[in-house]
Amino acid sequence: MSSTAVSVSSARSTASIAAPKRRRRRRDWAGWIFVGPFMAVFTLVLIAPLIYAIYLSLFRETLVGGTSFVGFENYVKAFADPKFWEALGRVTGFLFVQVPIMLGIALFAALALDSARLRWVPLFRLSIFLPYAVPGVVAVMIWGYMYGSQFGLVADLNDFFGITLPDPLSNSWIMASIGNIVTWEFVGYNMLVFYAGLKAIPHELYEAAEIDGAGTFRTIFSIKLPGIRGAMIIATLFSIIGSFQLFNEPQMLRSLVPNQISSYFTPNIYAFNLSFSGSMFNYAAAIAILSGILTMIVAFIAQNPEGIFRRKNRNAPQLEETA
Amino acid sequence: MSTETIVTGRRRSPSRLASAQVAPVDRKRKRGGSRHRPASVPVTLLMVAMLLYCLLPLFWLVVNASKSKDQLYNSFALWFSGDFALFDNIVQVFTYNDGIFLRWFGNTIFYVIVGGGGAALLATLAGYGLAKYRFPGRRAVFAIILGAIAIPGSALAVPQFLLFSSMKLTNTPAAVIIPSMVSAFGLYLIWVYAAEAVPDEILEAARIDGASEVRIFFSIAFRQLMPAVITVLMFSLVATWNNYFLPLIMLSDPLLYPLPVGLNQWASQATSIGGAAIPNLVITGALLTVIPIAGAFLYLQRYWQSGLTAGSVK
Numbered sequence: 001m002s003s004t005a006v007s008v009s010s011a012r013s014t015a016s017i018a019a020p021k022r023r024r025r026r027r028d029w030a031g032w033i034f035v036g037p038f039m040a041v042f043t044l045v046l047i048a049p050l051i052y053a054i055y056l057s058l059f060r061e062t063l064v065g066g067t068s069f070v071g072f073e074n075y076v077k078a079f080a081d082p083k084f085w086e087a088l089g090r091v092t093g094f095l096f097v098q099v100p101i102m103l104g105i106a107l108f109a110a111l112a113l114d115s116a117r118l119r120w121v122p123l124f125r126l127s128i129f130l131p132y133a134v135p136g137v138v139a140v141m142i143w144g145y146m147y148g149s150q151f152g153l154v155a156d157l158n159d160f161f162g163i164t165l166p167d168p169l170s171n172s173w174i175m176a177s178i179g180n181i182v183t184w185e186f187v188g189y190n191m192l193v194f195y196a197g198l199k200a201i202p203h204e205l206y207e208a209a210e211i212d213g214a215g216t217f218r219t220i221f222s223i224k225l226p227g228i229r230g231a232m233i234i235a236t237l238f239s240i241i242g243s244f245q246l247f248n249e250p251q252m253l254r255s256l257v258p259n260q261i262s263s264y265f266t267p268n269i270y271a272f273n274l275s276f277s278g279s280m281f282n283y284a285a286a287i288a289i290l291s292g293i294l295t296m297i298v299a300f301i302a303q304n305p306e307g308i309f310r311r312k313n314r315n316a317p318q319l320e321e322t323a
Numbered sequence: 324m325s326t327e328t329i330v331t332g333r334r335r336s337p338s339r340l341a342s343a344q345v346a347p348v349d350r351k352r353k354r355g356g357s358r359h360r361p362a363s364v365p366v367t368l369l370m371v372a373m374l375l376y377c378l379l380p381l382f383w384l385v386v387n388a389s390k391s392k393d394q395l396y397n398s399f400a401l402w403f404s405g406d407f408a409l410f411d412n413i414v415q416v417f418t419y420n421d422g423i424f425l426r427w428f429g430n431t432i433f434y435v436i437v438g439g440g441g442a443a444l445l446a447t448l449a450g451y452g453l454a455k456y457r458f459p460g461r462r463a464v465f466a467i468i469l470g471a472i473a474i475p476g477s478a479l480a481v482p483q484f485l486l487f488s489s490m491k492l493t494n495t496p497a498a499v500i501i502p503s504m505v506s507a508f509g510l511y512l513i514w515v516y517a518a519e520a521v522p523d524e525i526l527e528a529a530r531i532d533g534a535s536e537v538r539i540f541f542s543i544a545f546r547q548l549m550p551a552v553i554t555v556l557m558f559s560l561v562a563t564w565n566n567y568f569l570p571l572i573m574l575s576d577p578l579l580y581p582l583p584v585g586l587n588q589w590a591s592q593a594t595s596i597g598g599a600a601i602p603n604l605v606i607t608g609a610l611l612t613v614i615p616i617a618g619a620f621l622y623l624q625r626y627w628q629s630g631l632t633a634g635s636v637k
Contacts, residue, residue, distance in 0.1 A: 028459065030536045034452025035464055038445040038510065045502045046471045046479060053482035105373070112370050117363035126624060127374045130381070133620040135565035137583035138609040141590055142380045145387075145606070146400065153383070153400040160399075188377065248567055255591040268480075275481045276572070284481050 057286035074286035083264040084287060088294070090175070091266050095243040095298075098179040103235060106187050110194035111220060125195070129188035136185060140252040143181045148256060169257045178249045186242070190235045197231030198224060237299050244295040247272070267291035381613070388412060388610040392603045412607035419604055426578060427585040428611075431564060434496065434581055438503030439563035443556040446506045450513025451544055455521060468507055484572050498573035499581070503563045509555035516551035517544070553626040557619075564616045582612045 060070040112118050146153040147168035168177040205223050247268040254261040264270040275284035389409040398404030416424050492498045521544045529539045567583040590605045
């Protein structure tokens with residue numbers, strides 16, 4: 001489509017003999033009228049702070065000596081900091097447990113909505129997406145109250161059924177409880193990303209598969225999943241970044257159970273406390289950049305998932321040919 | 324199969340994309356396909372379970388916002404109990420501490436309109452510009468935006484604060500609004516959408532008629548971008564309404580707080596020294612925080628869902 005548009009416009013510009021050069025040059029810069037405002041704010045909000053963070057991380061501030069350039073000392077310090085590694089280990093564990101569960105549920109829901117084997121689709125779609133509109137603070141409050149002994153949904157259930165459920169806010173269950181809150185908040189969002197991807201698959205592929213005798217599962221694995229590979233990568237990427245940035249949920253639960261959640265529970269909480277409680281801005285910047293770089297590495301690896309998807313993707317063009 | 328497709332064709336709401344297809348007969352056949360099967364019991368049961376999971380906490384919120392402080396501690400958590408104290412609680416929420424909740428409410432609306440609205444506008448302009456113009460530095464813009472999306476916000480929060488602090492912007496509304504005005508996701512969505520929905524031929528025709536680039540955008544392109552713009556607006560409104568981390572860092576004056584930060588202050592009041600526990604106000608305040616954004620969300624969904632679905636066509 002774009003190639004025809006280009007040929008049309010070039011044909012027109014050669015046809016109009018009157019000063020084609022000047023008009024062309026003006027139009028060349030015209031894009032900046034539209035992109036300029038975004039880039040100005042973007043520079044102020046993201047690029048400048050990033051450069052400033054890198055700059056900060058190379059210095060050390062002491063009460064006596066003032067600010068001095070220390071090169072990579074803060075990074076070396078971070079690499080030897082057990083608190084940093086503990087925080088990083090925690091979010092990595094969270095990433096490997098919570099993200100697959102959440103995305104798995106979201107994928108199931110999206111496939112169900114798209115399957116034509118479900119009634120009241122708009123009701124399900126909206127209800128499951130609704131938690132995304134709930135402020136994170138409110139979500140943590142609700143679940144925090146329900147977990148806690150104060151208003152005790154858990155306690156009520158224990159009484160009601162005569163059982164002993166594990167305490168969701170105890171040391172061994174706190175991560176699962178946080179994972180549940182995060183899943184509740186974002187499962188609908190991811191479902192919608194997958195669902196939008198499924199809706200974009202051409203229906204001819206399903207017809208062709210049906211003619212070839214493919215069943216429900218065959219269609220899912222050979223057409224639907226390869227068809228939303230892009231959406232799955234995007235959802236995975238955002239979830240990885242979200243896991244490494246984990247902050248709101250544990251930070252707010254801290255006021256309920258300060259003993260279970262340390263000041264270095266996640267890298268983000270650690271950096272936050274270093275700078276806002278400890279005034280160690282330089283070291284906090286180094287921690288933040290380091291965890292940022294690690295996030296990018298993990299996100300980059302996740303963008304090239306070898307195996308499953310690539311192998312399945314090979315089937316899609318074949319089906320298209322038979323159609 | 325043809326009778327089936329006629330039935331299903333009526334049941335499914337016409338989508339923007341489908342209506343753009345060529346022949347009506349062809350369209351019906353395409354919509355049909357493998358549609359209209361009997362409902363699957365296991366799938367329905369699993370989805371009902373999921374629906375309950377998603378709605379249960381909200382049900383809890385409504386139930387408990389209607390309880391008095393005493394009843395909160397002494398009644399079954401998932402059902403109404405005692406006097407219906409919802410309106411009493413609402414009055415208390417709005418009068419507690421010189422009516423600061425109303426102030427937070429106003430702040431939030433202000434931040435949402437300027438910050439969230441600004442984000443949608445900037446993303447729309449930039450997405451359109453990237454999709455429809457070839458200009459010097461375009462590749463650099465690509466690379467910078469893509470790179471910045473990959474950088475987690477956590478790496479930027481502290482330097483953002485320090486930079487804004489050196490510009491004397493911290494503890495002002497600008498510190499919350501300016502960062503809210505960047506939506507890389509919105510830019511991406513408009514970009515993908517504009518590439519498909521705004522034909523170059525129309526722009527070229529308008530140029531020959533002598534319209535300026537800005538006028539072309541506002542009188543022609545903007546209308547065609549509407550479904551995507553509403554989608555982006557919806558996401559940026561939700562993001563700004565729900566923002567907690569940014570105002571937490573940037574603001575120290577409670578009179579400037581948006582609702583989430585204010586609510587969390589109320590919630591943690593009980594644990595601080597000398598603070599009175601006000602759980603019924605926290606819960607009712609939480610409900611009042613959810614209602615406007617959930618309402619906007621439900622109202623706008625018929626518009627924005629088509630934008631999201633169409634935006635995914637690449």
